[in-house]
Amino acid sequence: xxxxxxxxxxxxxxxxxxxxxxxxxxxxxxxxxxxxxxxxxxxxxxxxxxxxxxxxxxxxxxxxxxxxxxxxxxxxxxxxxxxxxxxxxxxxxxxxxxxxxxxxxxxxxxxxxxxxxxxxxxxxxxxxxxxxxxxxxxxxxxxxxxxxxxxxxxxxxxxxxxxxxxxxxxxxxxxxxxxxxxxxxx
Numbered sequence: 001x002x003x004x005x006x007x008x009x010x011x012x013x014x015x016x017x018x019x020x021x022x023x024x025x026x027x028x029x030x031x032x033x034x035x036x037x038x039x040x041x042x043x044x045x046x047x048x049x050x051x052x053x054x055x056x057x058x059x060x061x062x063x064x065x066x067x068x069x070x071x072x073x074x075x076x077x078x079x080x081x082x083x084x085x086x087x088x089x090x091x092x093x094x095x096x097x098x099x100x101x102x103x104x105x106x107x108x109x110x111x112x113x114x115x116x117x118x119x120x121x122x123x124x125x126x127x128x129x130x131x132x133x134x135x136x137x138x139x140x141x142x143x144x145x146x147x148x149x150x151x152x153x154x155x156x157x158x159x160x161x162x163x164x165x166x167x168x169x170x171x172x173x174x175x176x177x178x179x180x181x182x183x184x185x186x
């Protein structure tokens with residue numbers, strides 16, 4: 001009788017604490033299969049309908065941004081560089097964004113810093129995703145330096161999986177979270 005009670009208690013504890021942090025693959029596969037060809041095309045073109053996907057938007061923080069640099073900060077925050085799954089090298093289709101970013105940074109001679117924010121999807125451990133996000137941020141930083149940006153103007157940070165813009169459990173959503181964002185720091 002005590003063994004039965006013990007197994008029931010352990011089962012209840014496992015139910016309460018849950019399993020590993022890995023997403024539900026069955027739901028992800030069903031969601032991916034339900035995507036239409038148009039949605040895949042929109043994803044490749046950079047426009048995704050995220051109405052029902054729990055997508056969050058980021059706003060520019062800090063009230064000390066001057067009026068002249070407000071437009072610069074806004075342009076900077078709109079640039080997003082995406083990465084492939086488990087990779088930190090810059091994709092060929094993302095190079096024009098890196099070049100645009102380098103021109104934008106070099107065009108503003110004010111004294112400021114750009115924070116390159118590395119982000120990951122929810123796959124992997126927190127430690128692994130933190131390290132991968134840092135590698136992604138450093139990859140873009142190194143590319144910007146090669147394009148002539150002053151390295152003193154750049155700083156990197158990794159949010160790992162802690163800063164998602166999309167929380168749906170589907171491949172198209174995870175792709176949106178594998179990214180670098182850029183923030184103006186006066």
